[in-house]
Amino acid sequence: MSVSADTIVAIATPAGRGGLGVVRLSGPQALAIGQALTGVAALRPRHAHFAHFRDAEGAVLDEVVATAFPAPRSATAEDVVEITAHGSPVLLAALVAAAQARGARLAEPGEFTRRAFLNGRIDLTQAEAVRDLIDAHTLFQARTAARQMQGSVAAALRPLHRRYTELIARLEAGIDFADDDVTVAADGWISAEIAAVGAAVEPLLSSFQRGRTVREGVSVAIVGRPNVGKSSLFNRLLASERAIVTAEAGTTRDLVAEPMDWEGVPVRLVDTAGLRDPKGEAERLGIQKSWEAAADAHLVLAIFDRSQPLSGDDHALLRQVRDWPLVLVVANKCDLPAGAGPEATLPEAALPISARTGAGLAELRAAVRQMVAPDVSEGAEFITNARHAQHLAAAAAHLQHAGAAAQAGLPHEMLLVDLYDGLHELDAITGQTTVEDILGVIFSTFCIGK
Numbered sequence: 001m002s003v004s005a006d007t008i009v010a011i012a013t014p015a016g017r018g019g020l021g022v023v024r025l026s027g028p029q030a031l032a033i034g035q036a037l038t039g040v041a042a043l044r045p046r047h048a049h050f051a052h053f054r055d056a057e058g059a060v061l062d063e064v065v066a067t068a069f070p071a072p073r074s075a076t077a078e079d080v081v082e083i084t085a086h087g088s089p090v091l092l093a094a095l096v097a098a099a100q101a102r103g104a105r106l107a108e109p110g111e112f113t114r115r116a117f118l119n120g121r122i123d124l125t126q127a128e129a130v131r132d133l134i135d136a137h138t139l140f141q142a143r144t145a146a147r148q149m150q151g152s153v154a155a156a157l158r159p160l161h162r163r164y165t166e167l168i169a170r171l172e173a174g175i176d177f178a179d180d181d182v183t184v185a186a187d188g189w190i191s192a193e194i195a196a197v198g199a200a201v202e203p204l205l206s207s208f209q210r211g212r213t214v215r216e217g218v219s220v221a222i223v224g225r226p227n228v229g230k231s232s233l234f235n236r237l238l239a240s241e242r243a244i245v246t247a248e249a250g251t252t253r254d255l256v257a258e259p260m261d262w263e264g265v266p267v268r269l270v271d272t273a274g275l276r277d278p279k280g281e282a283e284r285l286g287i288q289k290s291w292e293a294a295a296d297a298h299l300v301l302a303i304f305d306r307s308q309p310l311s312g313d314d315h316a317l318l319r320q321v322r323d324w325p326l327v328l329v330v331a332n333k334c335d336l337p338a339g340a341g342p343e344a345t346l347p348e349a350a351l352p353i354s355a356r357t358g359a360g361l362a363e364l365r366a367a368v369r370q371m372v373a374p375d376v377s378e379g380a381e382f383i384t385n386a387r388h389a390q391h392l393a394a395a396a397a398h399l400q401h402a403g404a405a406a407q408a409g410l411p412h413e414m415l416l417v418d419l420y421d422g423l424h425e426l427d428a429i430t431g432q433t434t435v436e437d438i439l440g441v442i443f444s445t446f447c448i449g450k
């Protein structure tokens with residue numbers, strides 16, 4: 001089963017001191033080396049053994065817990081031993097050195113996961129999800145990665161993949177066994193099947209738009225004239241006094257940016273200098289940066305002070321707002337009485353909030369979440385990985401080409417070239433190869449060679 005001849009070893013926990021540290025072994029010698037390091041005569045499968053790790057002279061270096069996971073029921077599908085020691089870098093290094101002295105070699109980055117893939121334990125999307133899970137910055141990202149680690153991408157592809165291979169099998173059978181009792185598929189059926197497979201690729205491909213948001217996050221810029229409460233809102237959203245707030249106009253001179261978790265979406269929140277006629281060079285440069293931040297942001301929060309009549313600067317911003325693709329107009333200071341008729345000119349959709357009391361903030365959070373990552377719901381499968389999206393796009397293009405060839409009545413051999421190219425793209429997502437599967441489909445469903 002295992003493709004590896006050698007045994008690898010690595011510290012699995014982060015560098016530095018901690019309560020515990022784990023050394024992991026995988027490969028044919030893992031059990032023998034694990035037993036030698038811990039003095040346990042025979043490690044029972046999936047059983048935690050309390051043991052001692054000793055130096056060359058036999059002096060105890062640490063109390064450890066050793067657990068063996070014999071092949072194939074292990075993370076790599078090879079024999080795996082995990083030794084949990086105390087989290088001392090010198091001690092863990094000594095464990096690794098002792099394992100090396102007994103024939104293990106240092107694992108390369110990602111090699112445990114690589115072996116899991118090569119041994120057929122996980123597919124490529126699952127291997128990538130392991131990395132995404134470790135890299136997650138928000139719980140929502142972690143959940144998404146965890147679902148993919150359990151094979152959700154492959155599961156989403158499976159029905160489409162089955163239909164695709166059956167289509168190819170029908171075409172192949174029609175060509176190879178035309179003289180037998182296999183009926184050649186009708187052209188109308190072939191065109192419809194190609195279209196159906198293409199239609200199944202489409203929603204996955206388009207889901208990458210929101211999937212990318214989950215993975216990479218978005219930037220949200222807070223803009224408005226001075227004193228409307230931009231920095232107050234910024235601090236409120238971050239739940240920290242990050243930006244300076246004063247009653248004096250022109251306090252924020254430079255961009256202030258902080259990463260945050262916006263209902264699961266990683267957001268880079270940017271506070272900006274108030275937009276007005278600048279008084280001096282520093283403010284002029286600050287305001288220029290505000291406009292740039294608004295232009296660069298995925299979403300702009302345009303803030304107005306609802307307790308004041310709209311000023312000329314407010315009107316200038318309202319005119320700009322129309323050119324930005326994703327803008328939320330926010331009417332701040334709703335804890336104060338409304339100023340003389342400002343709502344008349346604020347768009348109806350303006351969201352009333354108070355950065356001071358927190359009123360309307362839940363609605364603001366939900367509205368932004370909806371705008372930057374629409375229907376990212378826990379249940380819906382979506383593509384978060386650019387590599388997967390690229391292969392899906394290529395598969396869609398080949399399917400389109402095959403569809404056009406079918407419409408034009410080209411020979412089935414020609415269709416098959418495109419169809420195989422498209423299938424290889426789908427296979428590249430999970431790292432599987434389907435050619436043998438297709439032979440299987442042909443021989444199982446067509447009763448050939450009676």
Ligand SMILES: Nc1nc2c(ncn2[C@@H]2O[C@H](COP(=O)(O)OP(=O)(O)O)[C@@H](O)[C@H]2O)c(=O)[nH]1
Nearest residue numbers: 227228229230231232245246247333354355356
């Ligand atoms: N009553 C009230 N005052 C606010 C609110 N938000 C901000 N302020 C006050 O408005 C002034 C300007 O706030 P600041 O956040 O510095 O505005 P910025 O110039 O837009 O960054 C400060 O005195 C804040 O305390 C709010 O929701 N209600």
Ligand SMILES: [Mg+2]
Nearest residue numbers: 230231251252
């Ligand atoms: Mg400010």
